[in-house]
Amino acid sequence: MTSSKDQQSAIPPQSRSSWGSFIKSIASFNGDLSSMTAPPFILSSTSLVEYSAYWAEHPALFVAPAKEPDPERRALLVLKWFLSTLHQQYCTRSEKLGSEKKPLNPFLGELFIGKWPEDGETGETTLISEQVSHHPPATAYAIQNEKHGVELQGYNAQKASFSSTIYIKQIGHALLSITPPSADKNDPAQKETYLITLPSLHIEGLIYGSPFVELEKTTRIVSTSGYTAKIDYSGKGWLSGKKNTFSAILYKESEGEKKPLYTADGQWSDTFVIKNTRTKETETYMAKHTKTTPLMLAPLDEQDLYESRRAWRDVAAAIERGDMDAVSVAKSKIENAQRQLRKTEKEKGEEWERRFFKRINEGEDEVFMKLAKSQGYLTALESDKSGGVWRFQPERAVGAKPPYHKVGGEGLGLSQ
Ligand SMILES: CC(C)CCC[C@@H](C)[C@H]1CC[C@H]2[C@@H]3[C@@H](O)C=C4C[C@@H](O)CC[C@]4(C)[C@H]3CC[C@]12C
Numbered sequence: 001m002t003s004s005k006d007q008q009s010a011i012p013p014q015s016r017s018s019w020g021s022f023i024k025s026i027a028s029f030n031g032d033l034s035s036m037t038a039p040p041f042i043l044s045s046t047s048l049v050e051y052s053a054y055w056a057e058h059p060a061l062f063v064a065p066a067k068e069p070d071p072e073r074r075a076l077l078v079l080k081w082f083l084s085t086l087h088q089q090y091c092t093r094s095e096k097l098g099s100e101k102k103p104l105n106p107f108l109g110e111l112f113i114g115k116w117p118e119d120g121e122t123g124e125t126t127l128i129s130e131q132v133s134h135h136p137p138a139t140a141y142a143i144q145n146e147k148h149g150v151e152l153q154g155y156n157a158q159k160a161s162f163s164s165t166i167y168i169k170q171i172g173h174a175l176l177s178i179t180p181p182s183a184d185k186n187d188p189a190q191k192e193t194y195l196i197t198l199p200s201l202h203i204e205g206l207i208y209g210s211p212f213v214e215l216e217k218t219t220r221i222v223s224t225s226g227y228t229a230k231i232d233y234s235g236k237g238w239l240s241g242k243k244n245t246f247s248a249i250l251y252k253e254s255e256g257e258k259k260p261l262y263t264a265d266g267q268w269s270d271t272f273v274i275k276n277t278r279t280k281e282t283e284t285y286m287a288k289h290t291k292t293t294p295l296m297l298a299p300l301d302e303q304d305l306y307e308s309r310r311a312w313r314d315v316a317a318a319i320e321r322g323d324m325d326a327v328s329v330a331k332s333k334i335e336n337a338q339r340q341l342r343k344t345e346k347e348k349g350e351e352w353e354r355r356f357f358k359r360i361n362e363g364e365d366e367v368f369m370k371l372a373k374s375q376g377y378l379t380a381l382e383s384d385k386s387g388g389v390w391r392f393q394p395e396r397a398v399g400a401k402p403p404y405h406k407v408g409g410e411g412l413g414l415s416q
Contacts, residue, residue, distance in 0.1 A: 010099060011209030015041050019209050026206070029162045034105035034137050040324050042211070044093065044101030045316035047308045049112045051103070052129035052141030054088035055152055055174070057292035059116045059125045059145070066148040066178050071192070072252075075227035076262055076274070078176060078194050079250055080285065082221060083231075086268035087287035090201070090213040090244075095288075099210040100203065104312055106131035106139060107338050108352050111404060112308045114295040123147025127295065128397055132354050133157070133387025134338070138172070140357040142392035149179025149191070151394075155357075156198065157386035165206050170198035171385045173377070175368060194223045195371040197380075199233055204243070214243060215268070222371045226253045227261075233268075244269040253374070304402035306355075355404050356396050359388035 011019045018039040029036060056062045061084050065077040093101050112129040116122075122145070129141040132155065140155035154174030161167045174196040183190035199215040215233035222228045231248040244267045249260035266272025267287075274283045297303070303310040311334065318326035345352060362381060363369060372378045383389050 009208050012041055015039050015209075023206060026162050026166060027164065032136060033102075033158055033160045033166075033168070036102070038102045040319075040322065040327075042099070042102055042209075043319055043327075044097070044103045045312070045319040046101075047104040047106045047110065047112070047312055048137070049106040049110050049129050049131050049139050049308050051089065051156075052112065052139060052143070053114065053127055053295050054092065055085050055141070056116065056125055056127065056143045057088045057295070058084055058290060059119065059122045059293050062125060062143070062152070063122055063145050063148040063150050066145075066150050067181060069181050071180070071225040072227065072261060074178065074180065074192065075194075075221075075223055075225060075229065076250055078178075078221060078223070079229040079231075079248065079262070079264065080274060082196060082229075083246075083248070083264060083268060083272060084285065084287060084290065086199075086215070086246075087270075087290075088292065090215065091269045091288075094210075094212045099205070100212050104315065105137060106134075106308070107311070107334055108132075108134040108342075109306050109355065109405060110308050110311060111304060111306050111355065114297045116293050117296055119293065126397075128356050128392075130354060130356050132357050132359075132390050136385050136387060138386040138388075138390070140354075140390040140392070142356065142394070142397070144394075144397075149183075149185040151177045151392075153392040154196070155386060155390040159382070159385050166203040167200070168202065169200045171382045172390075173197055173372075192223060192225050193367045193371065194221050195368060195375070195377070196221050197375075197377060199231075204235070212243075215246070220375055220377075222375050224367060224371065227251070228253055228257075228375075230257060231264075242267055246272070298402075302402070304404045306405055307402070353406075354390075356393060356400075357390045358393055360391050362389045365389075365391065 022039055061081040065074045068074045068077055108131055110131040114127050116125040118124045125143060125145045127143050129139060132138050132140045136157050138155055138157040143152040152174055155172040157171040159169045159171055176194040176196060178192045179185050180192055197219045199219045200217045201213050201215050203211045204214045205211050214235040217233060219231050220228060227250060229248055229250045231246055233246045236243045246268050248264040249257060250262040251257045251260045260277055262274060262276055264272055264274045270288045271284060271286050300310050314330035315327055318330055
């Protein structure tokens with residue numbers, strides 16, 4: 001943990017004692033993150049189901065690989081896009097709100113649906129995010145750009161451990177599928193697929209009341225085209241004196257990681273440099289200063305009752321005005337309705353039908369199996385911690401409009 005003496009406490013004076021008790025409670029906590037009670041000033045009014053949008057807040061970078069004819073350069077553009085998403089995924093709350101916050105724990109079936117509108121050459125990019133499991137909590141997502149034949153799908157769950165701070169192992173993976181420029185969009189065999197593994201993380205700055213995320217260990221991006229990227233994360237003090245440091249290489253599987261074609265080094269939260277190891281040419285990417293494209297959502301009243309912003313509307317408003325009694329009343333309404341739904345399902349011997357995703361046996365996805373085996377990733381699937389291995393059902397999304405679920409708003413305890 002960082003323990004700079006000059007770091008100022010960000011804890012509001014009236015919250016100092018509750019923060020102190022919270023920090024003490026962490027050492028002995030052993031539930032899942034969603035059941036952790038945090039002091040009000042650290043609560044976010046945003047649900048975790050919204051975080052899937054962080055994957056494509058730079059739509060032009062997201063589709064860039066599909067415009068590149070050379071497979072080596074395509075793999076590099078995938079690595080560049082992935083690295084650009086890290087700032088979005090893990091810094092957004094700290095930069096906007098002053099620190100990391102505890103997100104709302106999505107309910108089963110919660111949806112977050114939006115699009116990055118048509119933007120000249122980039123075209124329209126759409127997002128569907130769905131809470132596919134509540135115990136354990138797991139979110140699945142699909143991001144599609146039809147114009148360029150690019151699709152990202154994946155799912156996330158978190159396994160937490162606690163000692164002097166919060167350590168999180170992310171369970172799940174993402175699959176990026178690209179249609180190279182010369183390929184036929186309608187022929188799945190001509191697509192290129194990239195398996196992306198997710199970083200472990202821990203929370204720094206807890207004792208000062210200004211928590212932020214630090215990434216750890218190694219992740220990989222493995223492609224059916226024979227290229228692999230390996231990304232090593234480290235915090236302040238190991239490889240460099242700067243927080244959020246990483247070092248990445250891109251290599252050809254047949255040549256091995258001792259012969260990298262490109263390297264990328266720097267801070268994922270700020271600036272990093274990509275270097276061609278043969279020509280020594282470099283490119284600098286400024287993650288912190290690259291403008292994002294805002295995601296467009298339907299107006300609240302046109303949203304489905306299961307869409308996140310609409311469903312959590314009262315809770316979010318109460319959090320923002322700091323009215324914890326109202327937070328608790330509004331949250332209980334959703335939680336009780338969910339309990340009732342689960343009870344009815346149990347009595348009928350039914351399971352909640354996911355709207356856009358389905359649970360698969362990993363063996364059913366041959367491309368995934370091939371990529372995962374090559375990296376020994378299968379042993380890390382831990383599908384018991386994510387309620388299963390989840391895959392997008394694109395046919396369910398075609399022309400889909402609210403209402404998305406057979407059960408009406410009464411199932412959520414919400415008024416129409
Ligand atoms: C701040 C502290 C007191 C509460 C702990 C909050 C904890 C539950 C939050 C903090 C950071 C969150 C990460 C977030 O950085 C980004 C992502 C990426 C996204 O694609 C999937 C979710 C995940 C891993 C968040 C999970 C919830 C975290 C760990």
